[in-house]
Amino acid sequence: MAGKPKDRPRVKPYKGPAGGWGSAKSVTEILSREHRPLSGAKLLAQQNKPEGYMCVSCAWGKPAKTHPLEFCENGAKATAWEVTSRRADRAFFDKHKLADLELWRDHDLEEQGRLTHPMRWDPQSDKYVAVSWEMAFEEIGRELKALDPHAVDFYTSGRASLETSYMYQLFARMYGSNNLPDSSNMCHESSSVALPQSIGASVGTAILSDFENTDCIFYIAQNVGTSSPRMLHDLQDAVDRGAKIVTFNMLRERGLERFINPQSPSQMLTGSETKISSYYYQVRNGGDIAALFGVCKALIEADDALKVSATSRVAGKDGIPADPSNAAMVAFAASIASADKKHVLDHDFIKEHTCGFDVFASAARKYEWDELERVSGLTREEMMQAAAIYGKSDAVLTIYGMGLTQQLMGVQSVHMVVNLALLRGNIGKPGANICAVRGHSNVQGQRTVGITEKPGLVPLDKLSELYGFTPPRWTGRSSVETCKAMMDGEARAFISLGGNFLKAAPETEAVEAAWRKLRLTVQIATKLNRSHVLHGEVAYLLPCLGRIEVDEQATGPQAVSIESSVAHFHGSRGKIKPASKELLSEPAIVAGLAKATLGDTVVPWDQWVGDYETIRNAIEATYPETFKEFNKRLFQPGGFPRPLPARERKWVTNSGKANFITPERLFPELSTASRTDVLHLATLRSNDQFNTTIYGYSDRFRGIEGTRKIVFMNVADIEALGLSNGMNVDLATAIDEKTVRRVTGLRVVEYGIPKGCCAAYYPETNPLFPLQHHDAQSKTPSYKLLPVYVTPSLETPRD
Structure with missing residues (x-):
């Protein structure tokens, strides 16, 4: 039966796009499985619509002008799961x-x-x-x-x-x-701690119209195809306008690569795909701070080079830098410089709106490229390429998710996102803001x-x-x-x-x-x-x-409200019989x-x-x-916005300005980090799952059917550890050696993941994570970074 573990689980690479007929088939399957094939389809037509109900899955915003269908594959699964005909x-x-x-x-x-x-x-x-x-x-x-x-x-x-x-x-x-x-303590608490320190806002500053005005999106550590598929519409529209999407992510995720819009007849009938990411950089697990430092270093040193070049021109040297070895950097700087060719950074914004730039810039200059490459897993050329795209863009929208926040240095990772944005004033102007993609519907609003x-x-x-x-x-x-x-x-x-x-x-x-x-x-x-x-x-x-059910009280049917990821409040009305x-x-x-x-x-x-x-x-x-005017604006098209001074470049911080905050190091201190037999584990969700809810045993985009007992590994690590593709292994926590934490009977799956990293499903591997293994400030568990041993297992995998 669909959705159940299979006697013989299948692992077969998936070659299709996100969305498309695979998504349509998945929606049809779960509506049938929950015995709601017709009523469920009718209900979904009201999801995220005016006077309809807000999706009970992710927290992505509801646009003022809705699409014919405003639900995604995972949203449909969440709805079918809740309105099932089954009863406990x-x-x-x-x-x-x-x-x-x-x-x-x-x-x-x-x-x-x-x-x-x-x-x-x-x-x-x-x-x-x-x-x-x-x-x-x-x-x-x-x-x-x-x-x-x-x-x-x-x-x-x-x-x-x-x-x-x-x-x-x-x-x-x-x-x-x-x-x-x-x-929120388990997922985006690092944002709730870091963003107030940096910009005086506890949530991201982006709104949906930023997707219409941006010319570049930096997409960091978030899997849109699984966690927030409705955002693919906004990404697709941005790409169609010519915006570049620069992705930093450990795994190559299909939703960040290719997409067929199920609501586009031409794409569905012709198989024409939208390429989502213009550039895709696979960052090592925990290497995000180093990767972002590399981009910042390239921008700062390019700006420095222009100053040197300008000084040389004044000295009558026809633009030849005083230090000939810096010629390449001068050329790089000139290629991304402002129209007057005098600067790469937005010095007026930095001077008027920020504190801490000199300390941060000094730290960026001091890091050697070799160290940034080793920690991030990216080459210098890749980081400079990303910097060039960033520097040439007038409005950059930065999007990030739990791949950053669920880290030992989650708060400092978010600081780095803000630091990058501040270098060119990419906060508080149309198309240029920070979007912290929240998971569960209204998890942000509860805090509010x-x-x-x-x-x-x-x-x-x-x-x-x-x-x-x-x-x-x-x-x-x-x-x-x-x-x-x-x-x-x-x-x-x-x-x-x-x-x-x-x-x-x-x-x-x-x-x-x-x-x-x-x-x-x-x-x-x-x-x-x-x-x-x-x-x-x-x-x-x-x-x-449930939110989808009619809530009849003394004064009649009631409406409730939620806050979206882009900090807008929306009304929701239940539509079905309890x-x-x-x-x-x-x-x-x-x-x-x-x-x-x-x-x-x-x-x-x-x-x-x-x-x-x-x-x-x-x-x-x-x-x-x-x-x-809460009640008056409850069903305002597109929702009504939560006031955020940072959107208007007003900084409610101790300094009264936006703060460059310099991370204390590139990578957390792990006692086993130097051992060659240790891999760094990140937990993942499948596309048949939302948070702890498991809808079924399919992870279509990663080619997994019928099981969740999987560990994804780089082929070089499989060979180095004496393992083989398809082999059964155990994972054991490689810190706190006095306490044995183990998850057994996982299948090795060769995958396109950086060397030294591995990935397995959440929450199946939660037993490996020590309680104290969390960010020091936010106390968010480091579910995206844990050193583990991978050893052969005698146990037969069982879901």
Whole structure:
């Protein structure tokens, strides 16, 4: 059956493009598999449309002028997965003990379909049994009142609405806790730390119109074909206008190479493809800082060369540089210089708008090309070629993703992106901005309305004024810190607003062991996953409406709102009948928990649940500048923008300017980095997956069918380690030798990946990552860089 592991998994190189008939076939297959071939197709026509519903998958923006179809292959999978006809109902749980369900694959758990009734774990039968909502709220409230708020964590996954997220953070803070870890901690927290330091904005500054005005895109460490396929429309349009796309990425990803637009009849019928990347540079794992330093070095030294050349002309030497060895650089500089041939960098912008340039430029000059080549995996010629393209472009849009942020030096990698942009004033003008591509729909928006463990980012005085309580001021726990608190016995309860925390977390086995010792676990969810079948002493499973379902409340059908990757707010209306009459909306569940836990408060929980416009009024009262006329603008075509001073070249930083921040080194210190038998592992998603949700066992673009137990390797590394293509191997963590972390039974697949690097799927290889293996500032797990040993295995691969 499609979507299931095969008895004989197949590995065969894929020669087709992204999109095209392969994408159309995949959409048709999953709609049929979820028994929604006709109704699902009709529903998809309303996805990301005016007055329609926002996709529950990625966070890419919705344009003001929509295409006939505004969904991608992965968005269609996410929709079909949620509106499936399958049900994980009371009859299902009557048949299965949780100890047995623990042995199931993640895909198979979710494939059981939508949850239908509130459930409580019964320790005598080891089963979830149905309970009333009143009973669930009452006991959960009683348990929370008996616990120290410091010991309770309120986790949020990526797709809860702005309305729910606002209520949730208010509930947590009125309870007395700032422990608000979320999925952003696992992915783009490095952006949330680095961008405020550099430009005074916590998110990227790009908007969709930048794609219409840019003449060059630098695309760094993000796989558009898997993670945000709708962006391919914007990239294709930019290419058609003549813009160059310069890609820095470890693997050659099909979506960054070639694309056939499924909505273009001419392309579909003729097979005519759009070449996406004009230049494609395969950077070594963890080599992004070195690669960007190389580009910056070339630009800075070219600018220096023009100054020398100008001095020589004044001396009457007819443009011959004083140092003849610099002639090549002078020629290079002249080829990319401004119209007056006097400079390469934007010195006026640097002088007026930035701090720290001299320190950064000095560091760039000091790095030797040999070192930059060794660390980045690129040649000097490649880095200078990229610099030449950048220097000749008037407006450069820089796009990056989790390949940068999920690194030991993730924050400093983002600093380097900003440094490159600042050299030629590529922030705050049409076509020239920074785009941090976020993953889950509304993961960015949750932070905007207060989901954060950092109290300094929340208007606590305003919350106190509005709701008559004293908010806690202590710093709460991030996701990694929550894991450690569970291991140390400091955490006693975990309330989860969506997500699959156990699969997303590093150090999987230790975190799961600690999870079982919690007093209380509460999961607000639509479908079953591993974080539900493992549980604390008291465990509840609370099923909620999905965003695609009609949310009928006292004042009629409700709309919710989300924030896109390009920091625009959009409205969303559910369109289909709920999966069960027993489901409550997320706001209703949060309100029920809050009332049972907090007792009487001035918060109008019931009014909010009856009319979501009143929640948006409360959000506007709390954040008046960000959400001015919130309800009025909810369904504004293209969304309405979040105010970002950096877009207008106003820098809300300590210096009052944009800051060049110089990374302390090119590559993180790894104790085993010099060993020849160690490879650097990066985790990947397949195109049959979104975050921890596995839709099936196909990775079409990489030629994998029927398995996820794969490790991609360079042919030279396979030979050097005495392995062979198709061989079964084990991966073991090559740091902290006292603790053995191992994932077994992976198939070696020869792939176009830089030497010294390897790649395997997330979350299957999460057990390899030590909890402490994260960026020092953001605490984002370094899922894109881990030293590992690869050794022959005696185990037969099993998915």
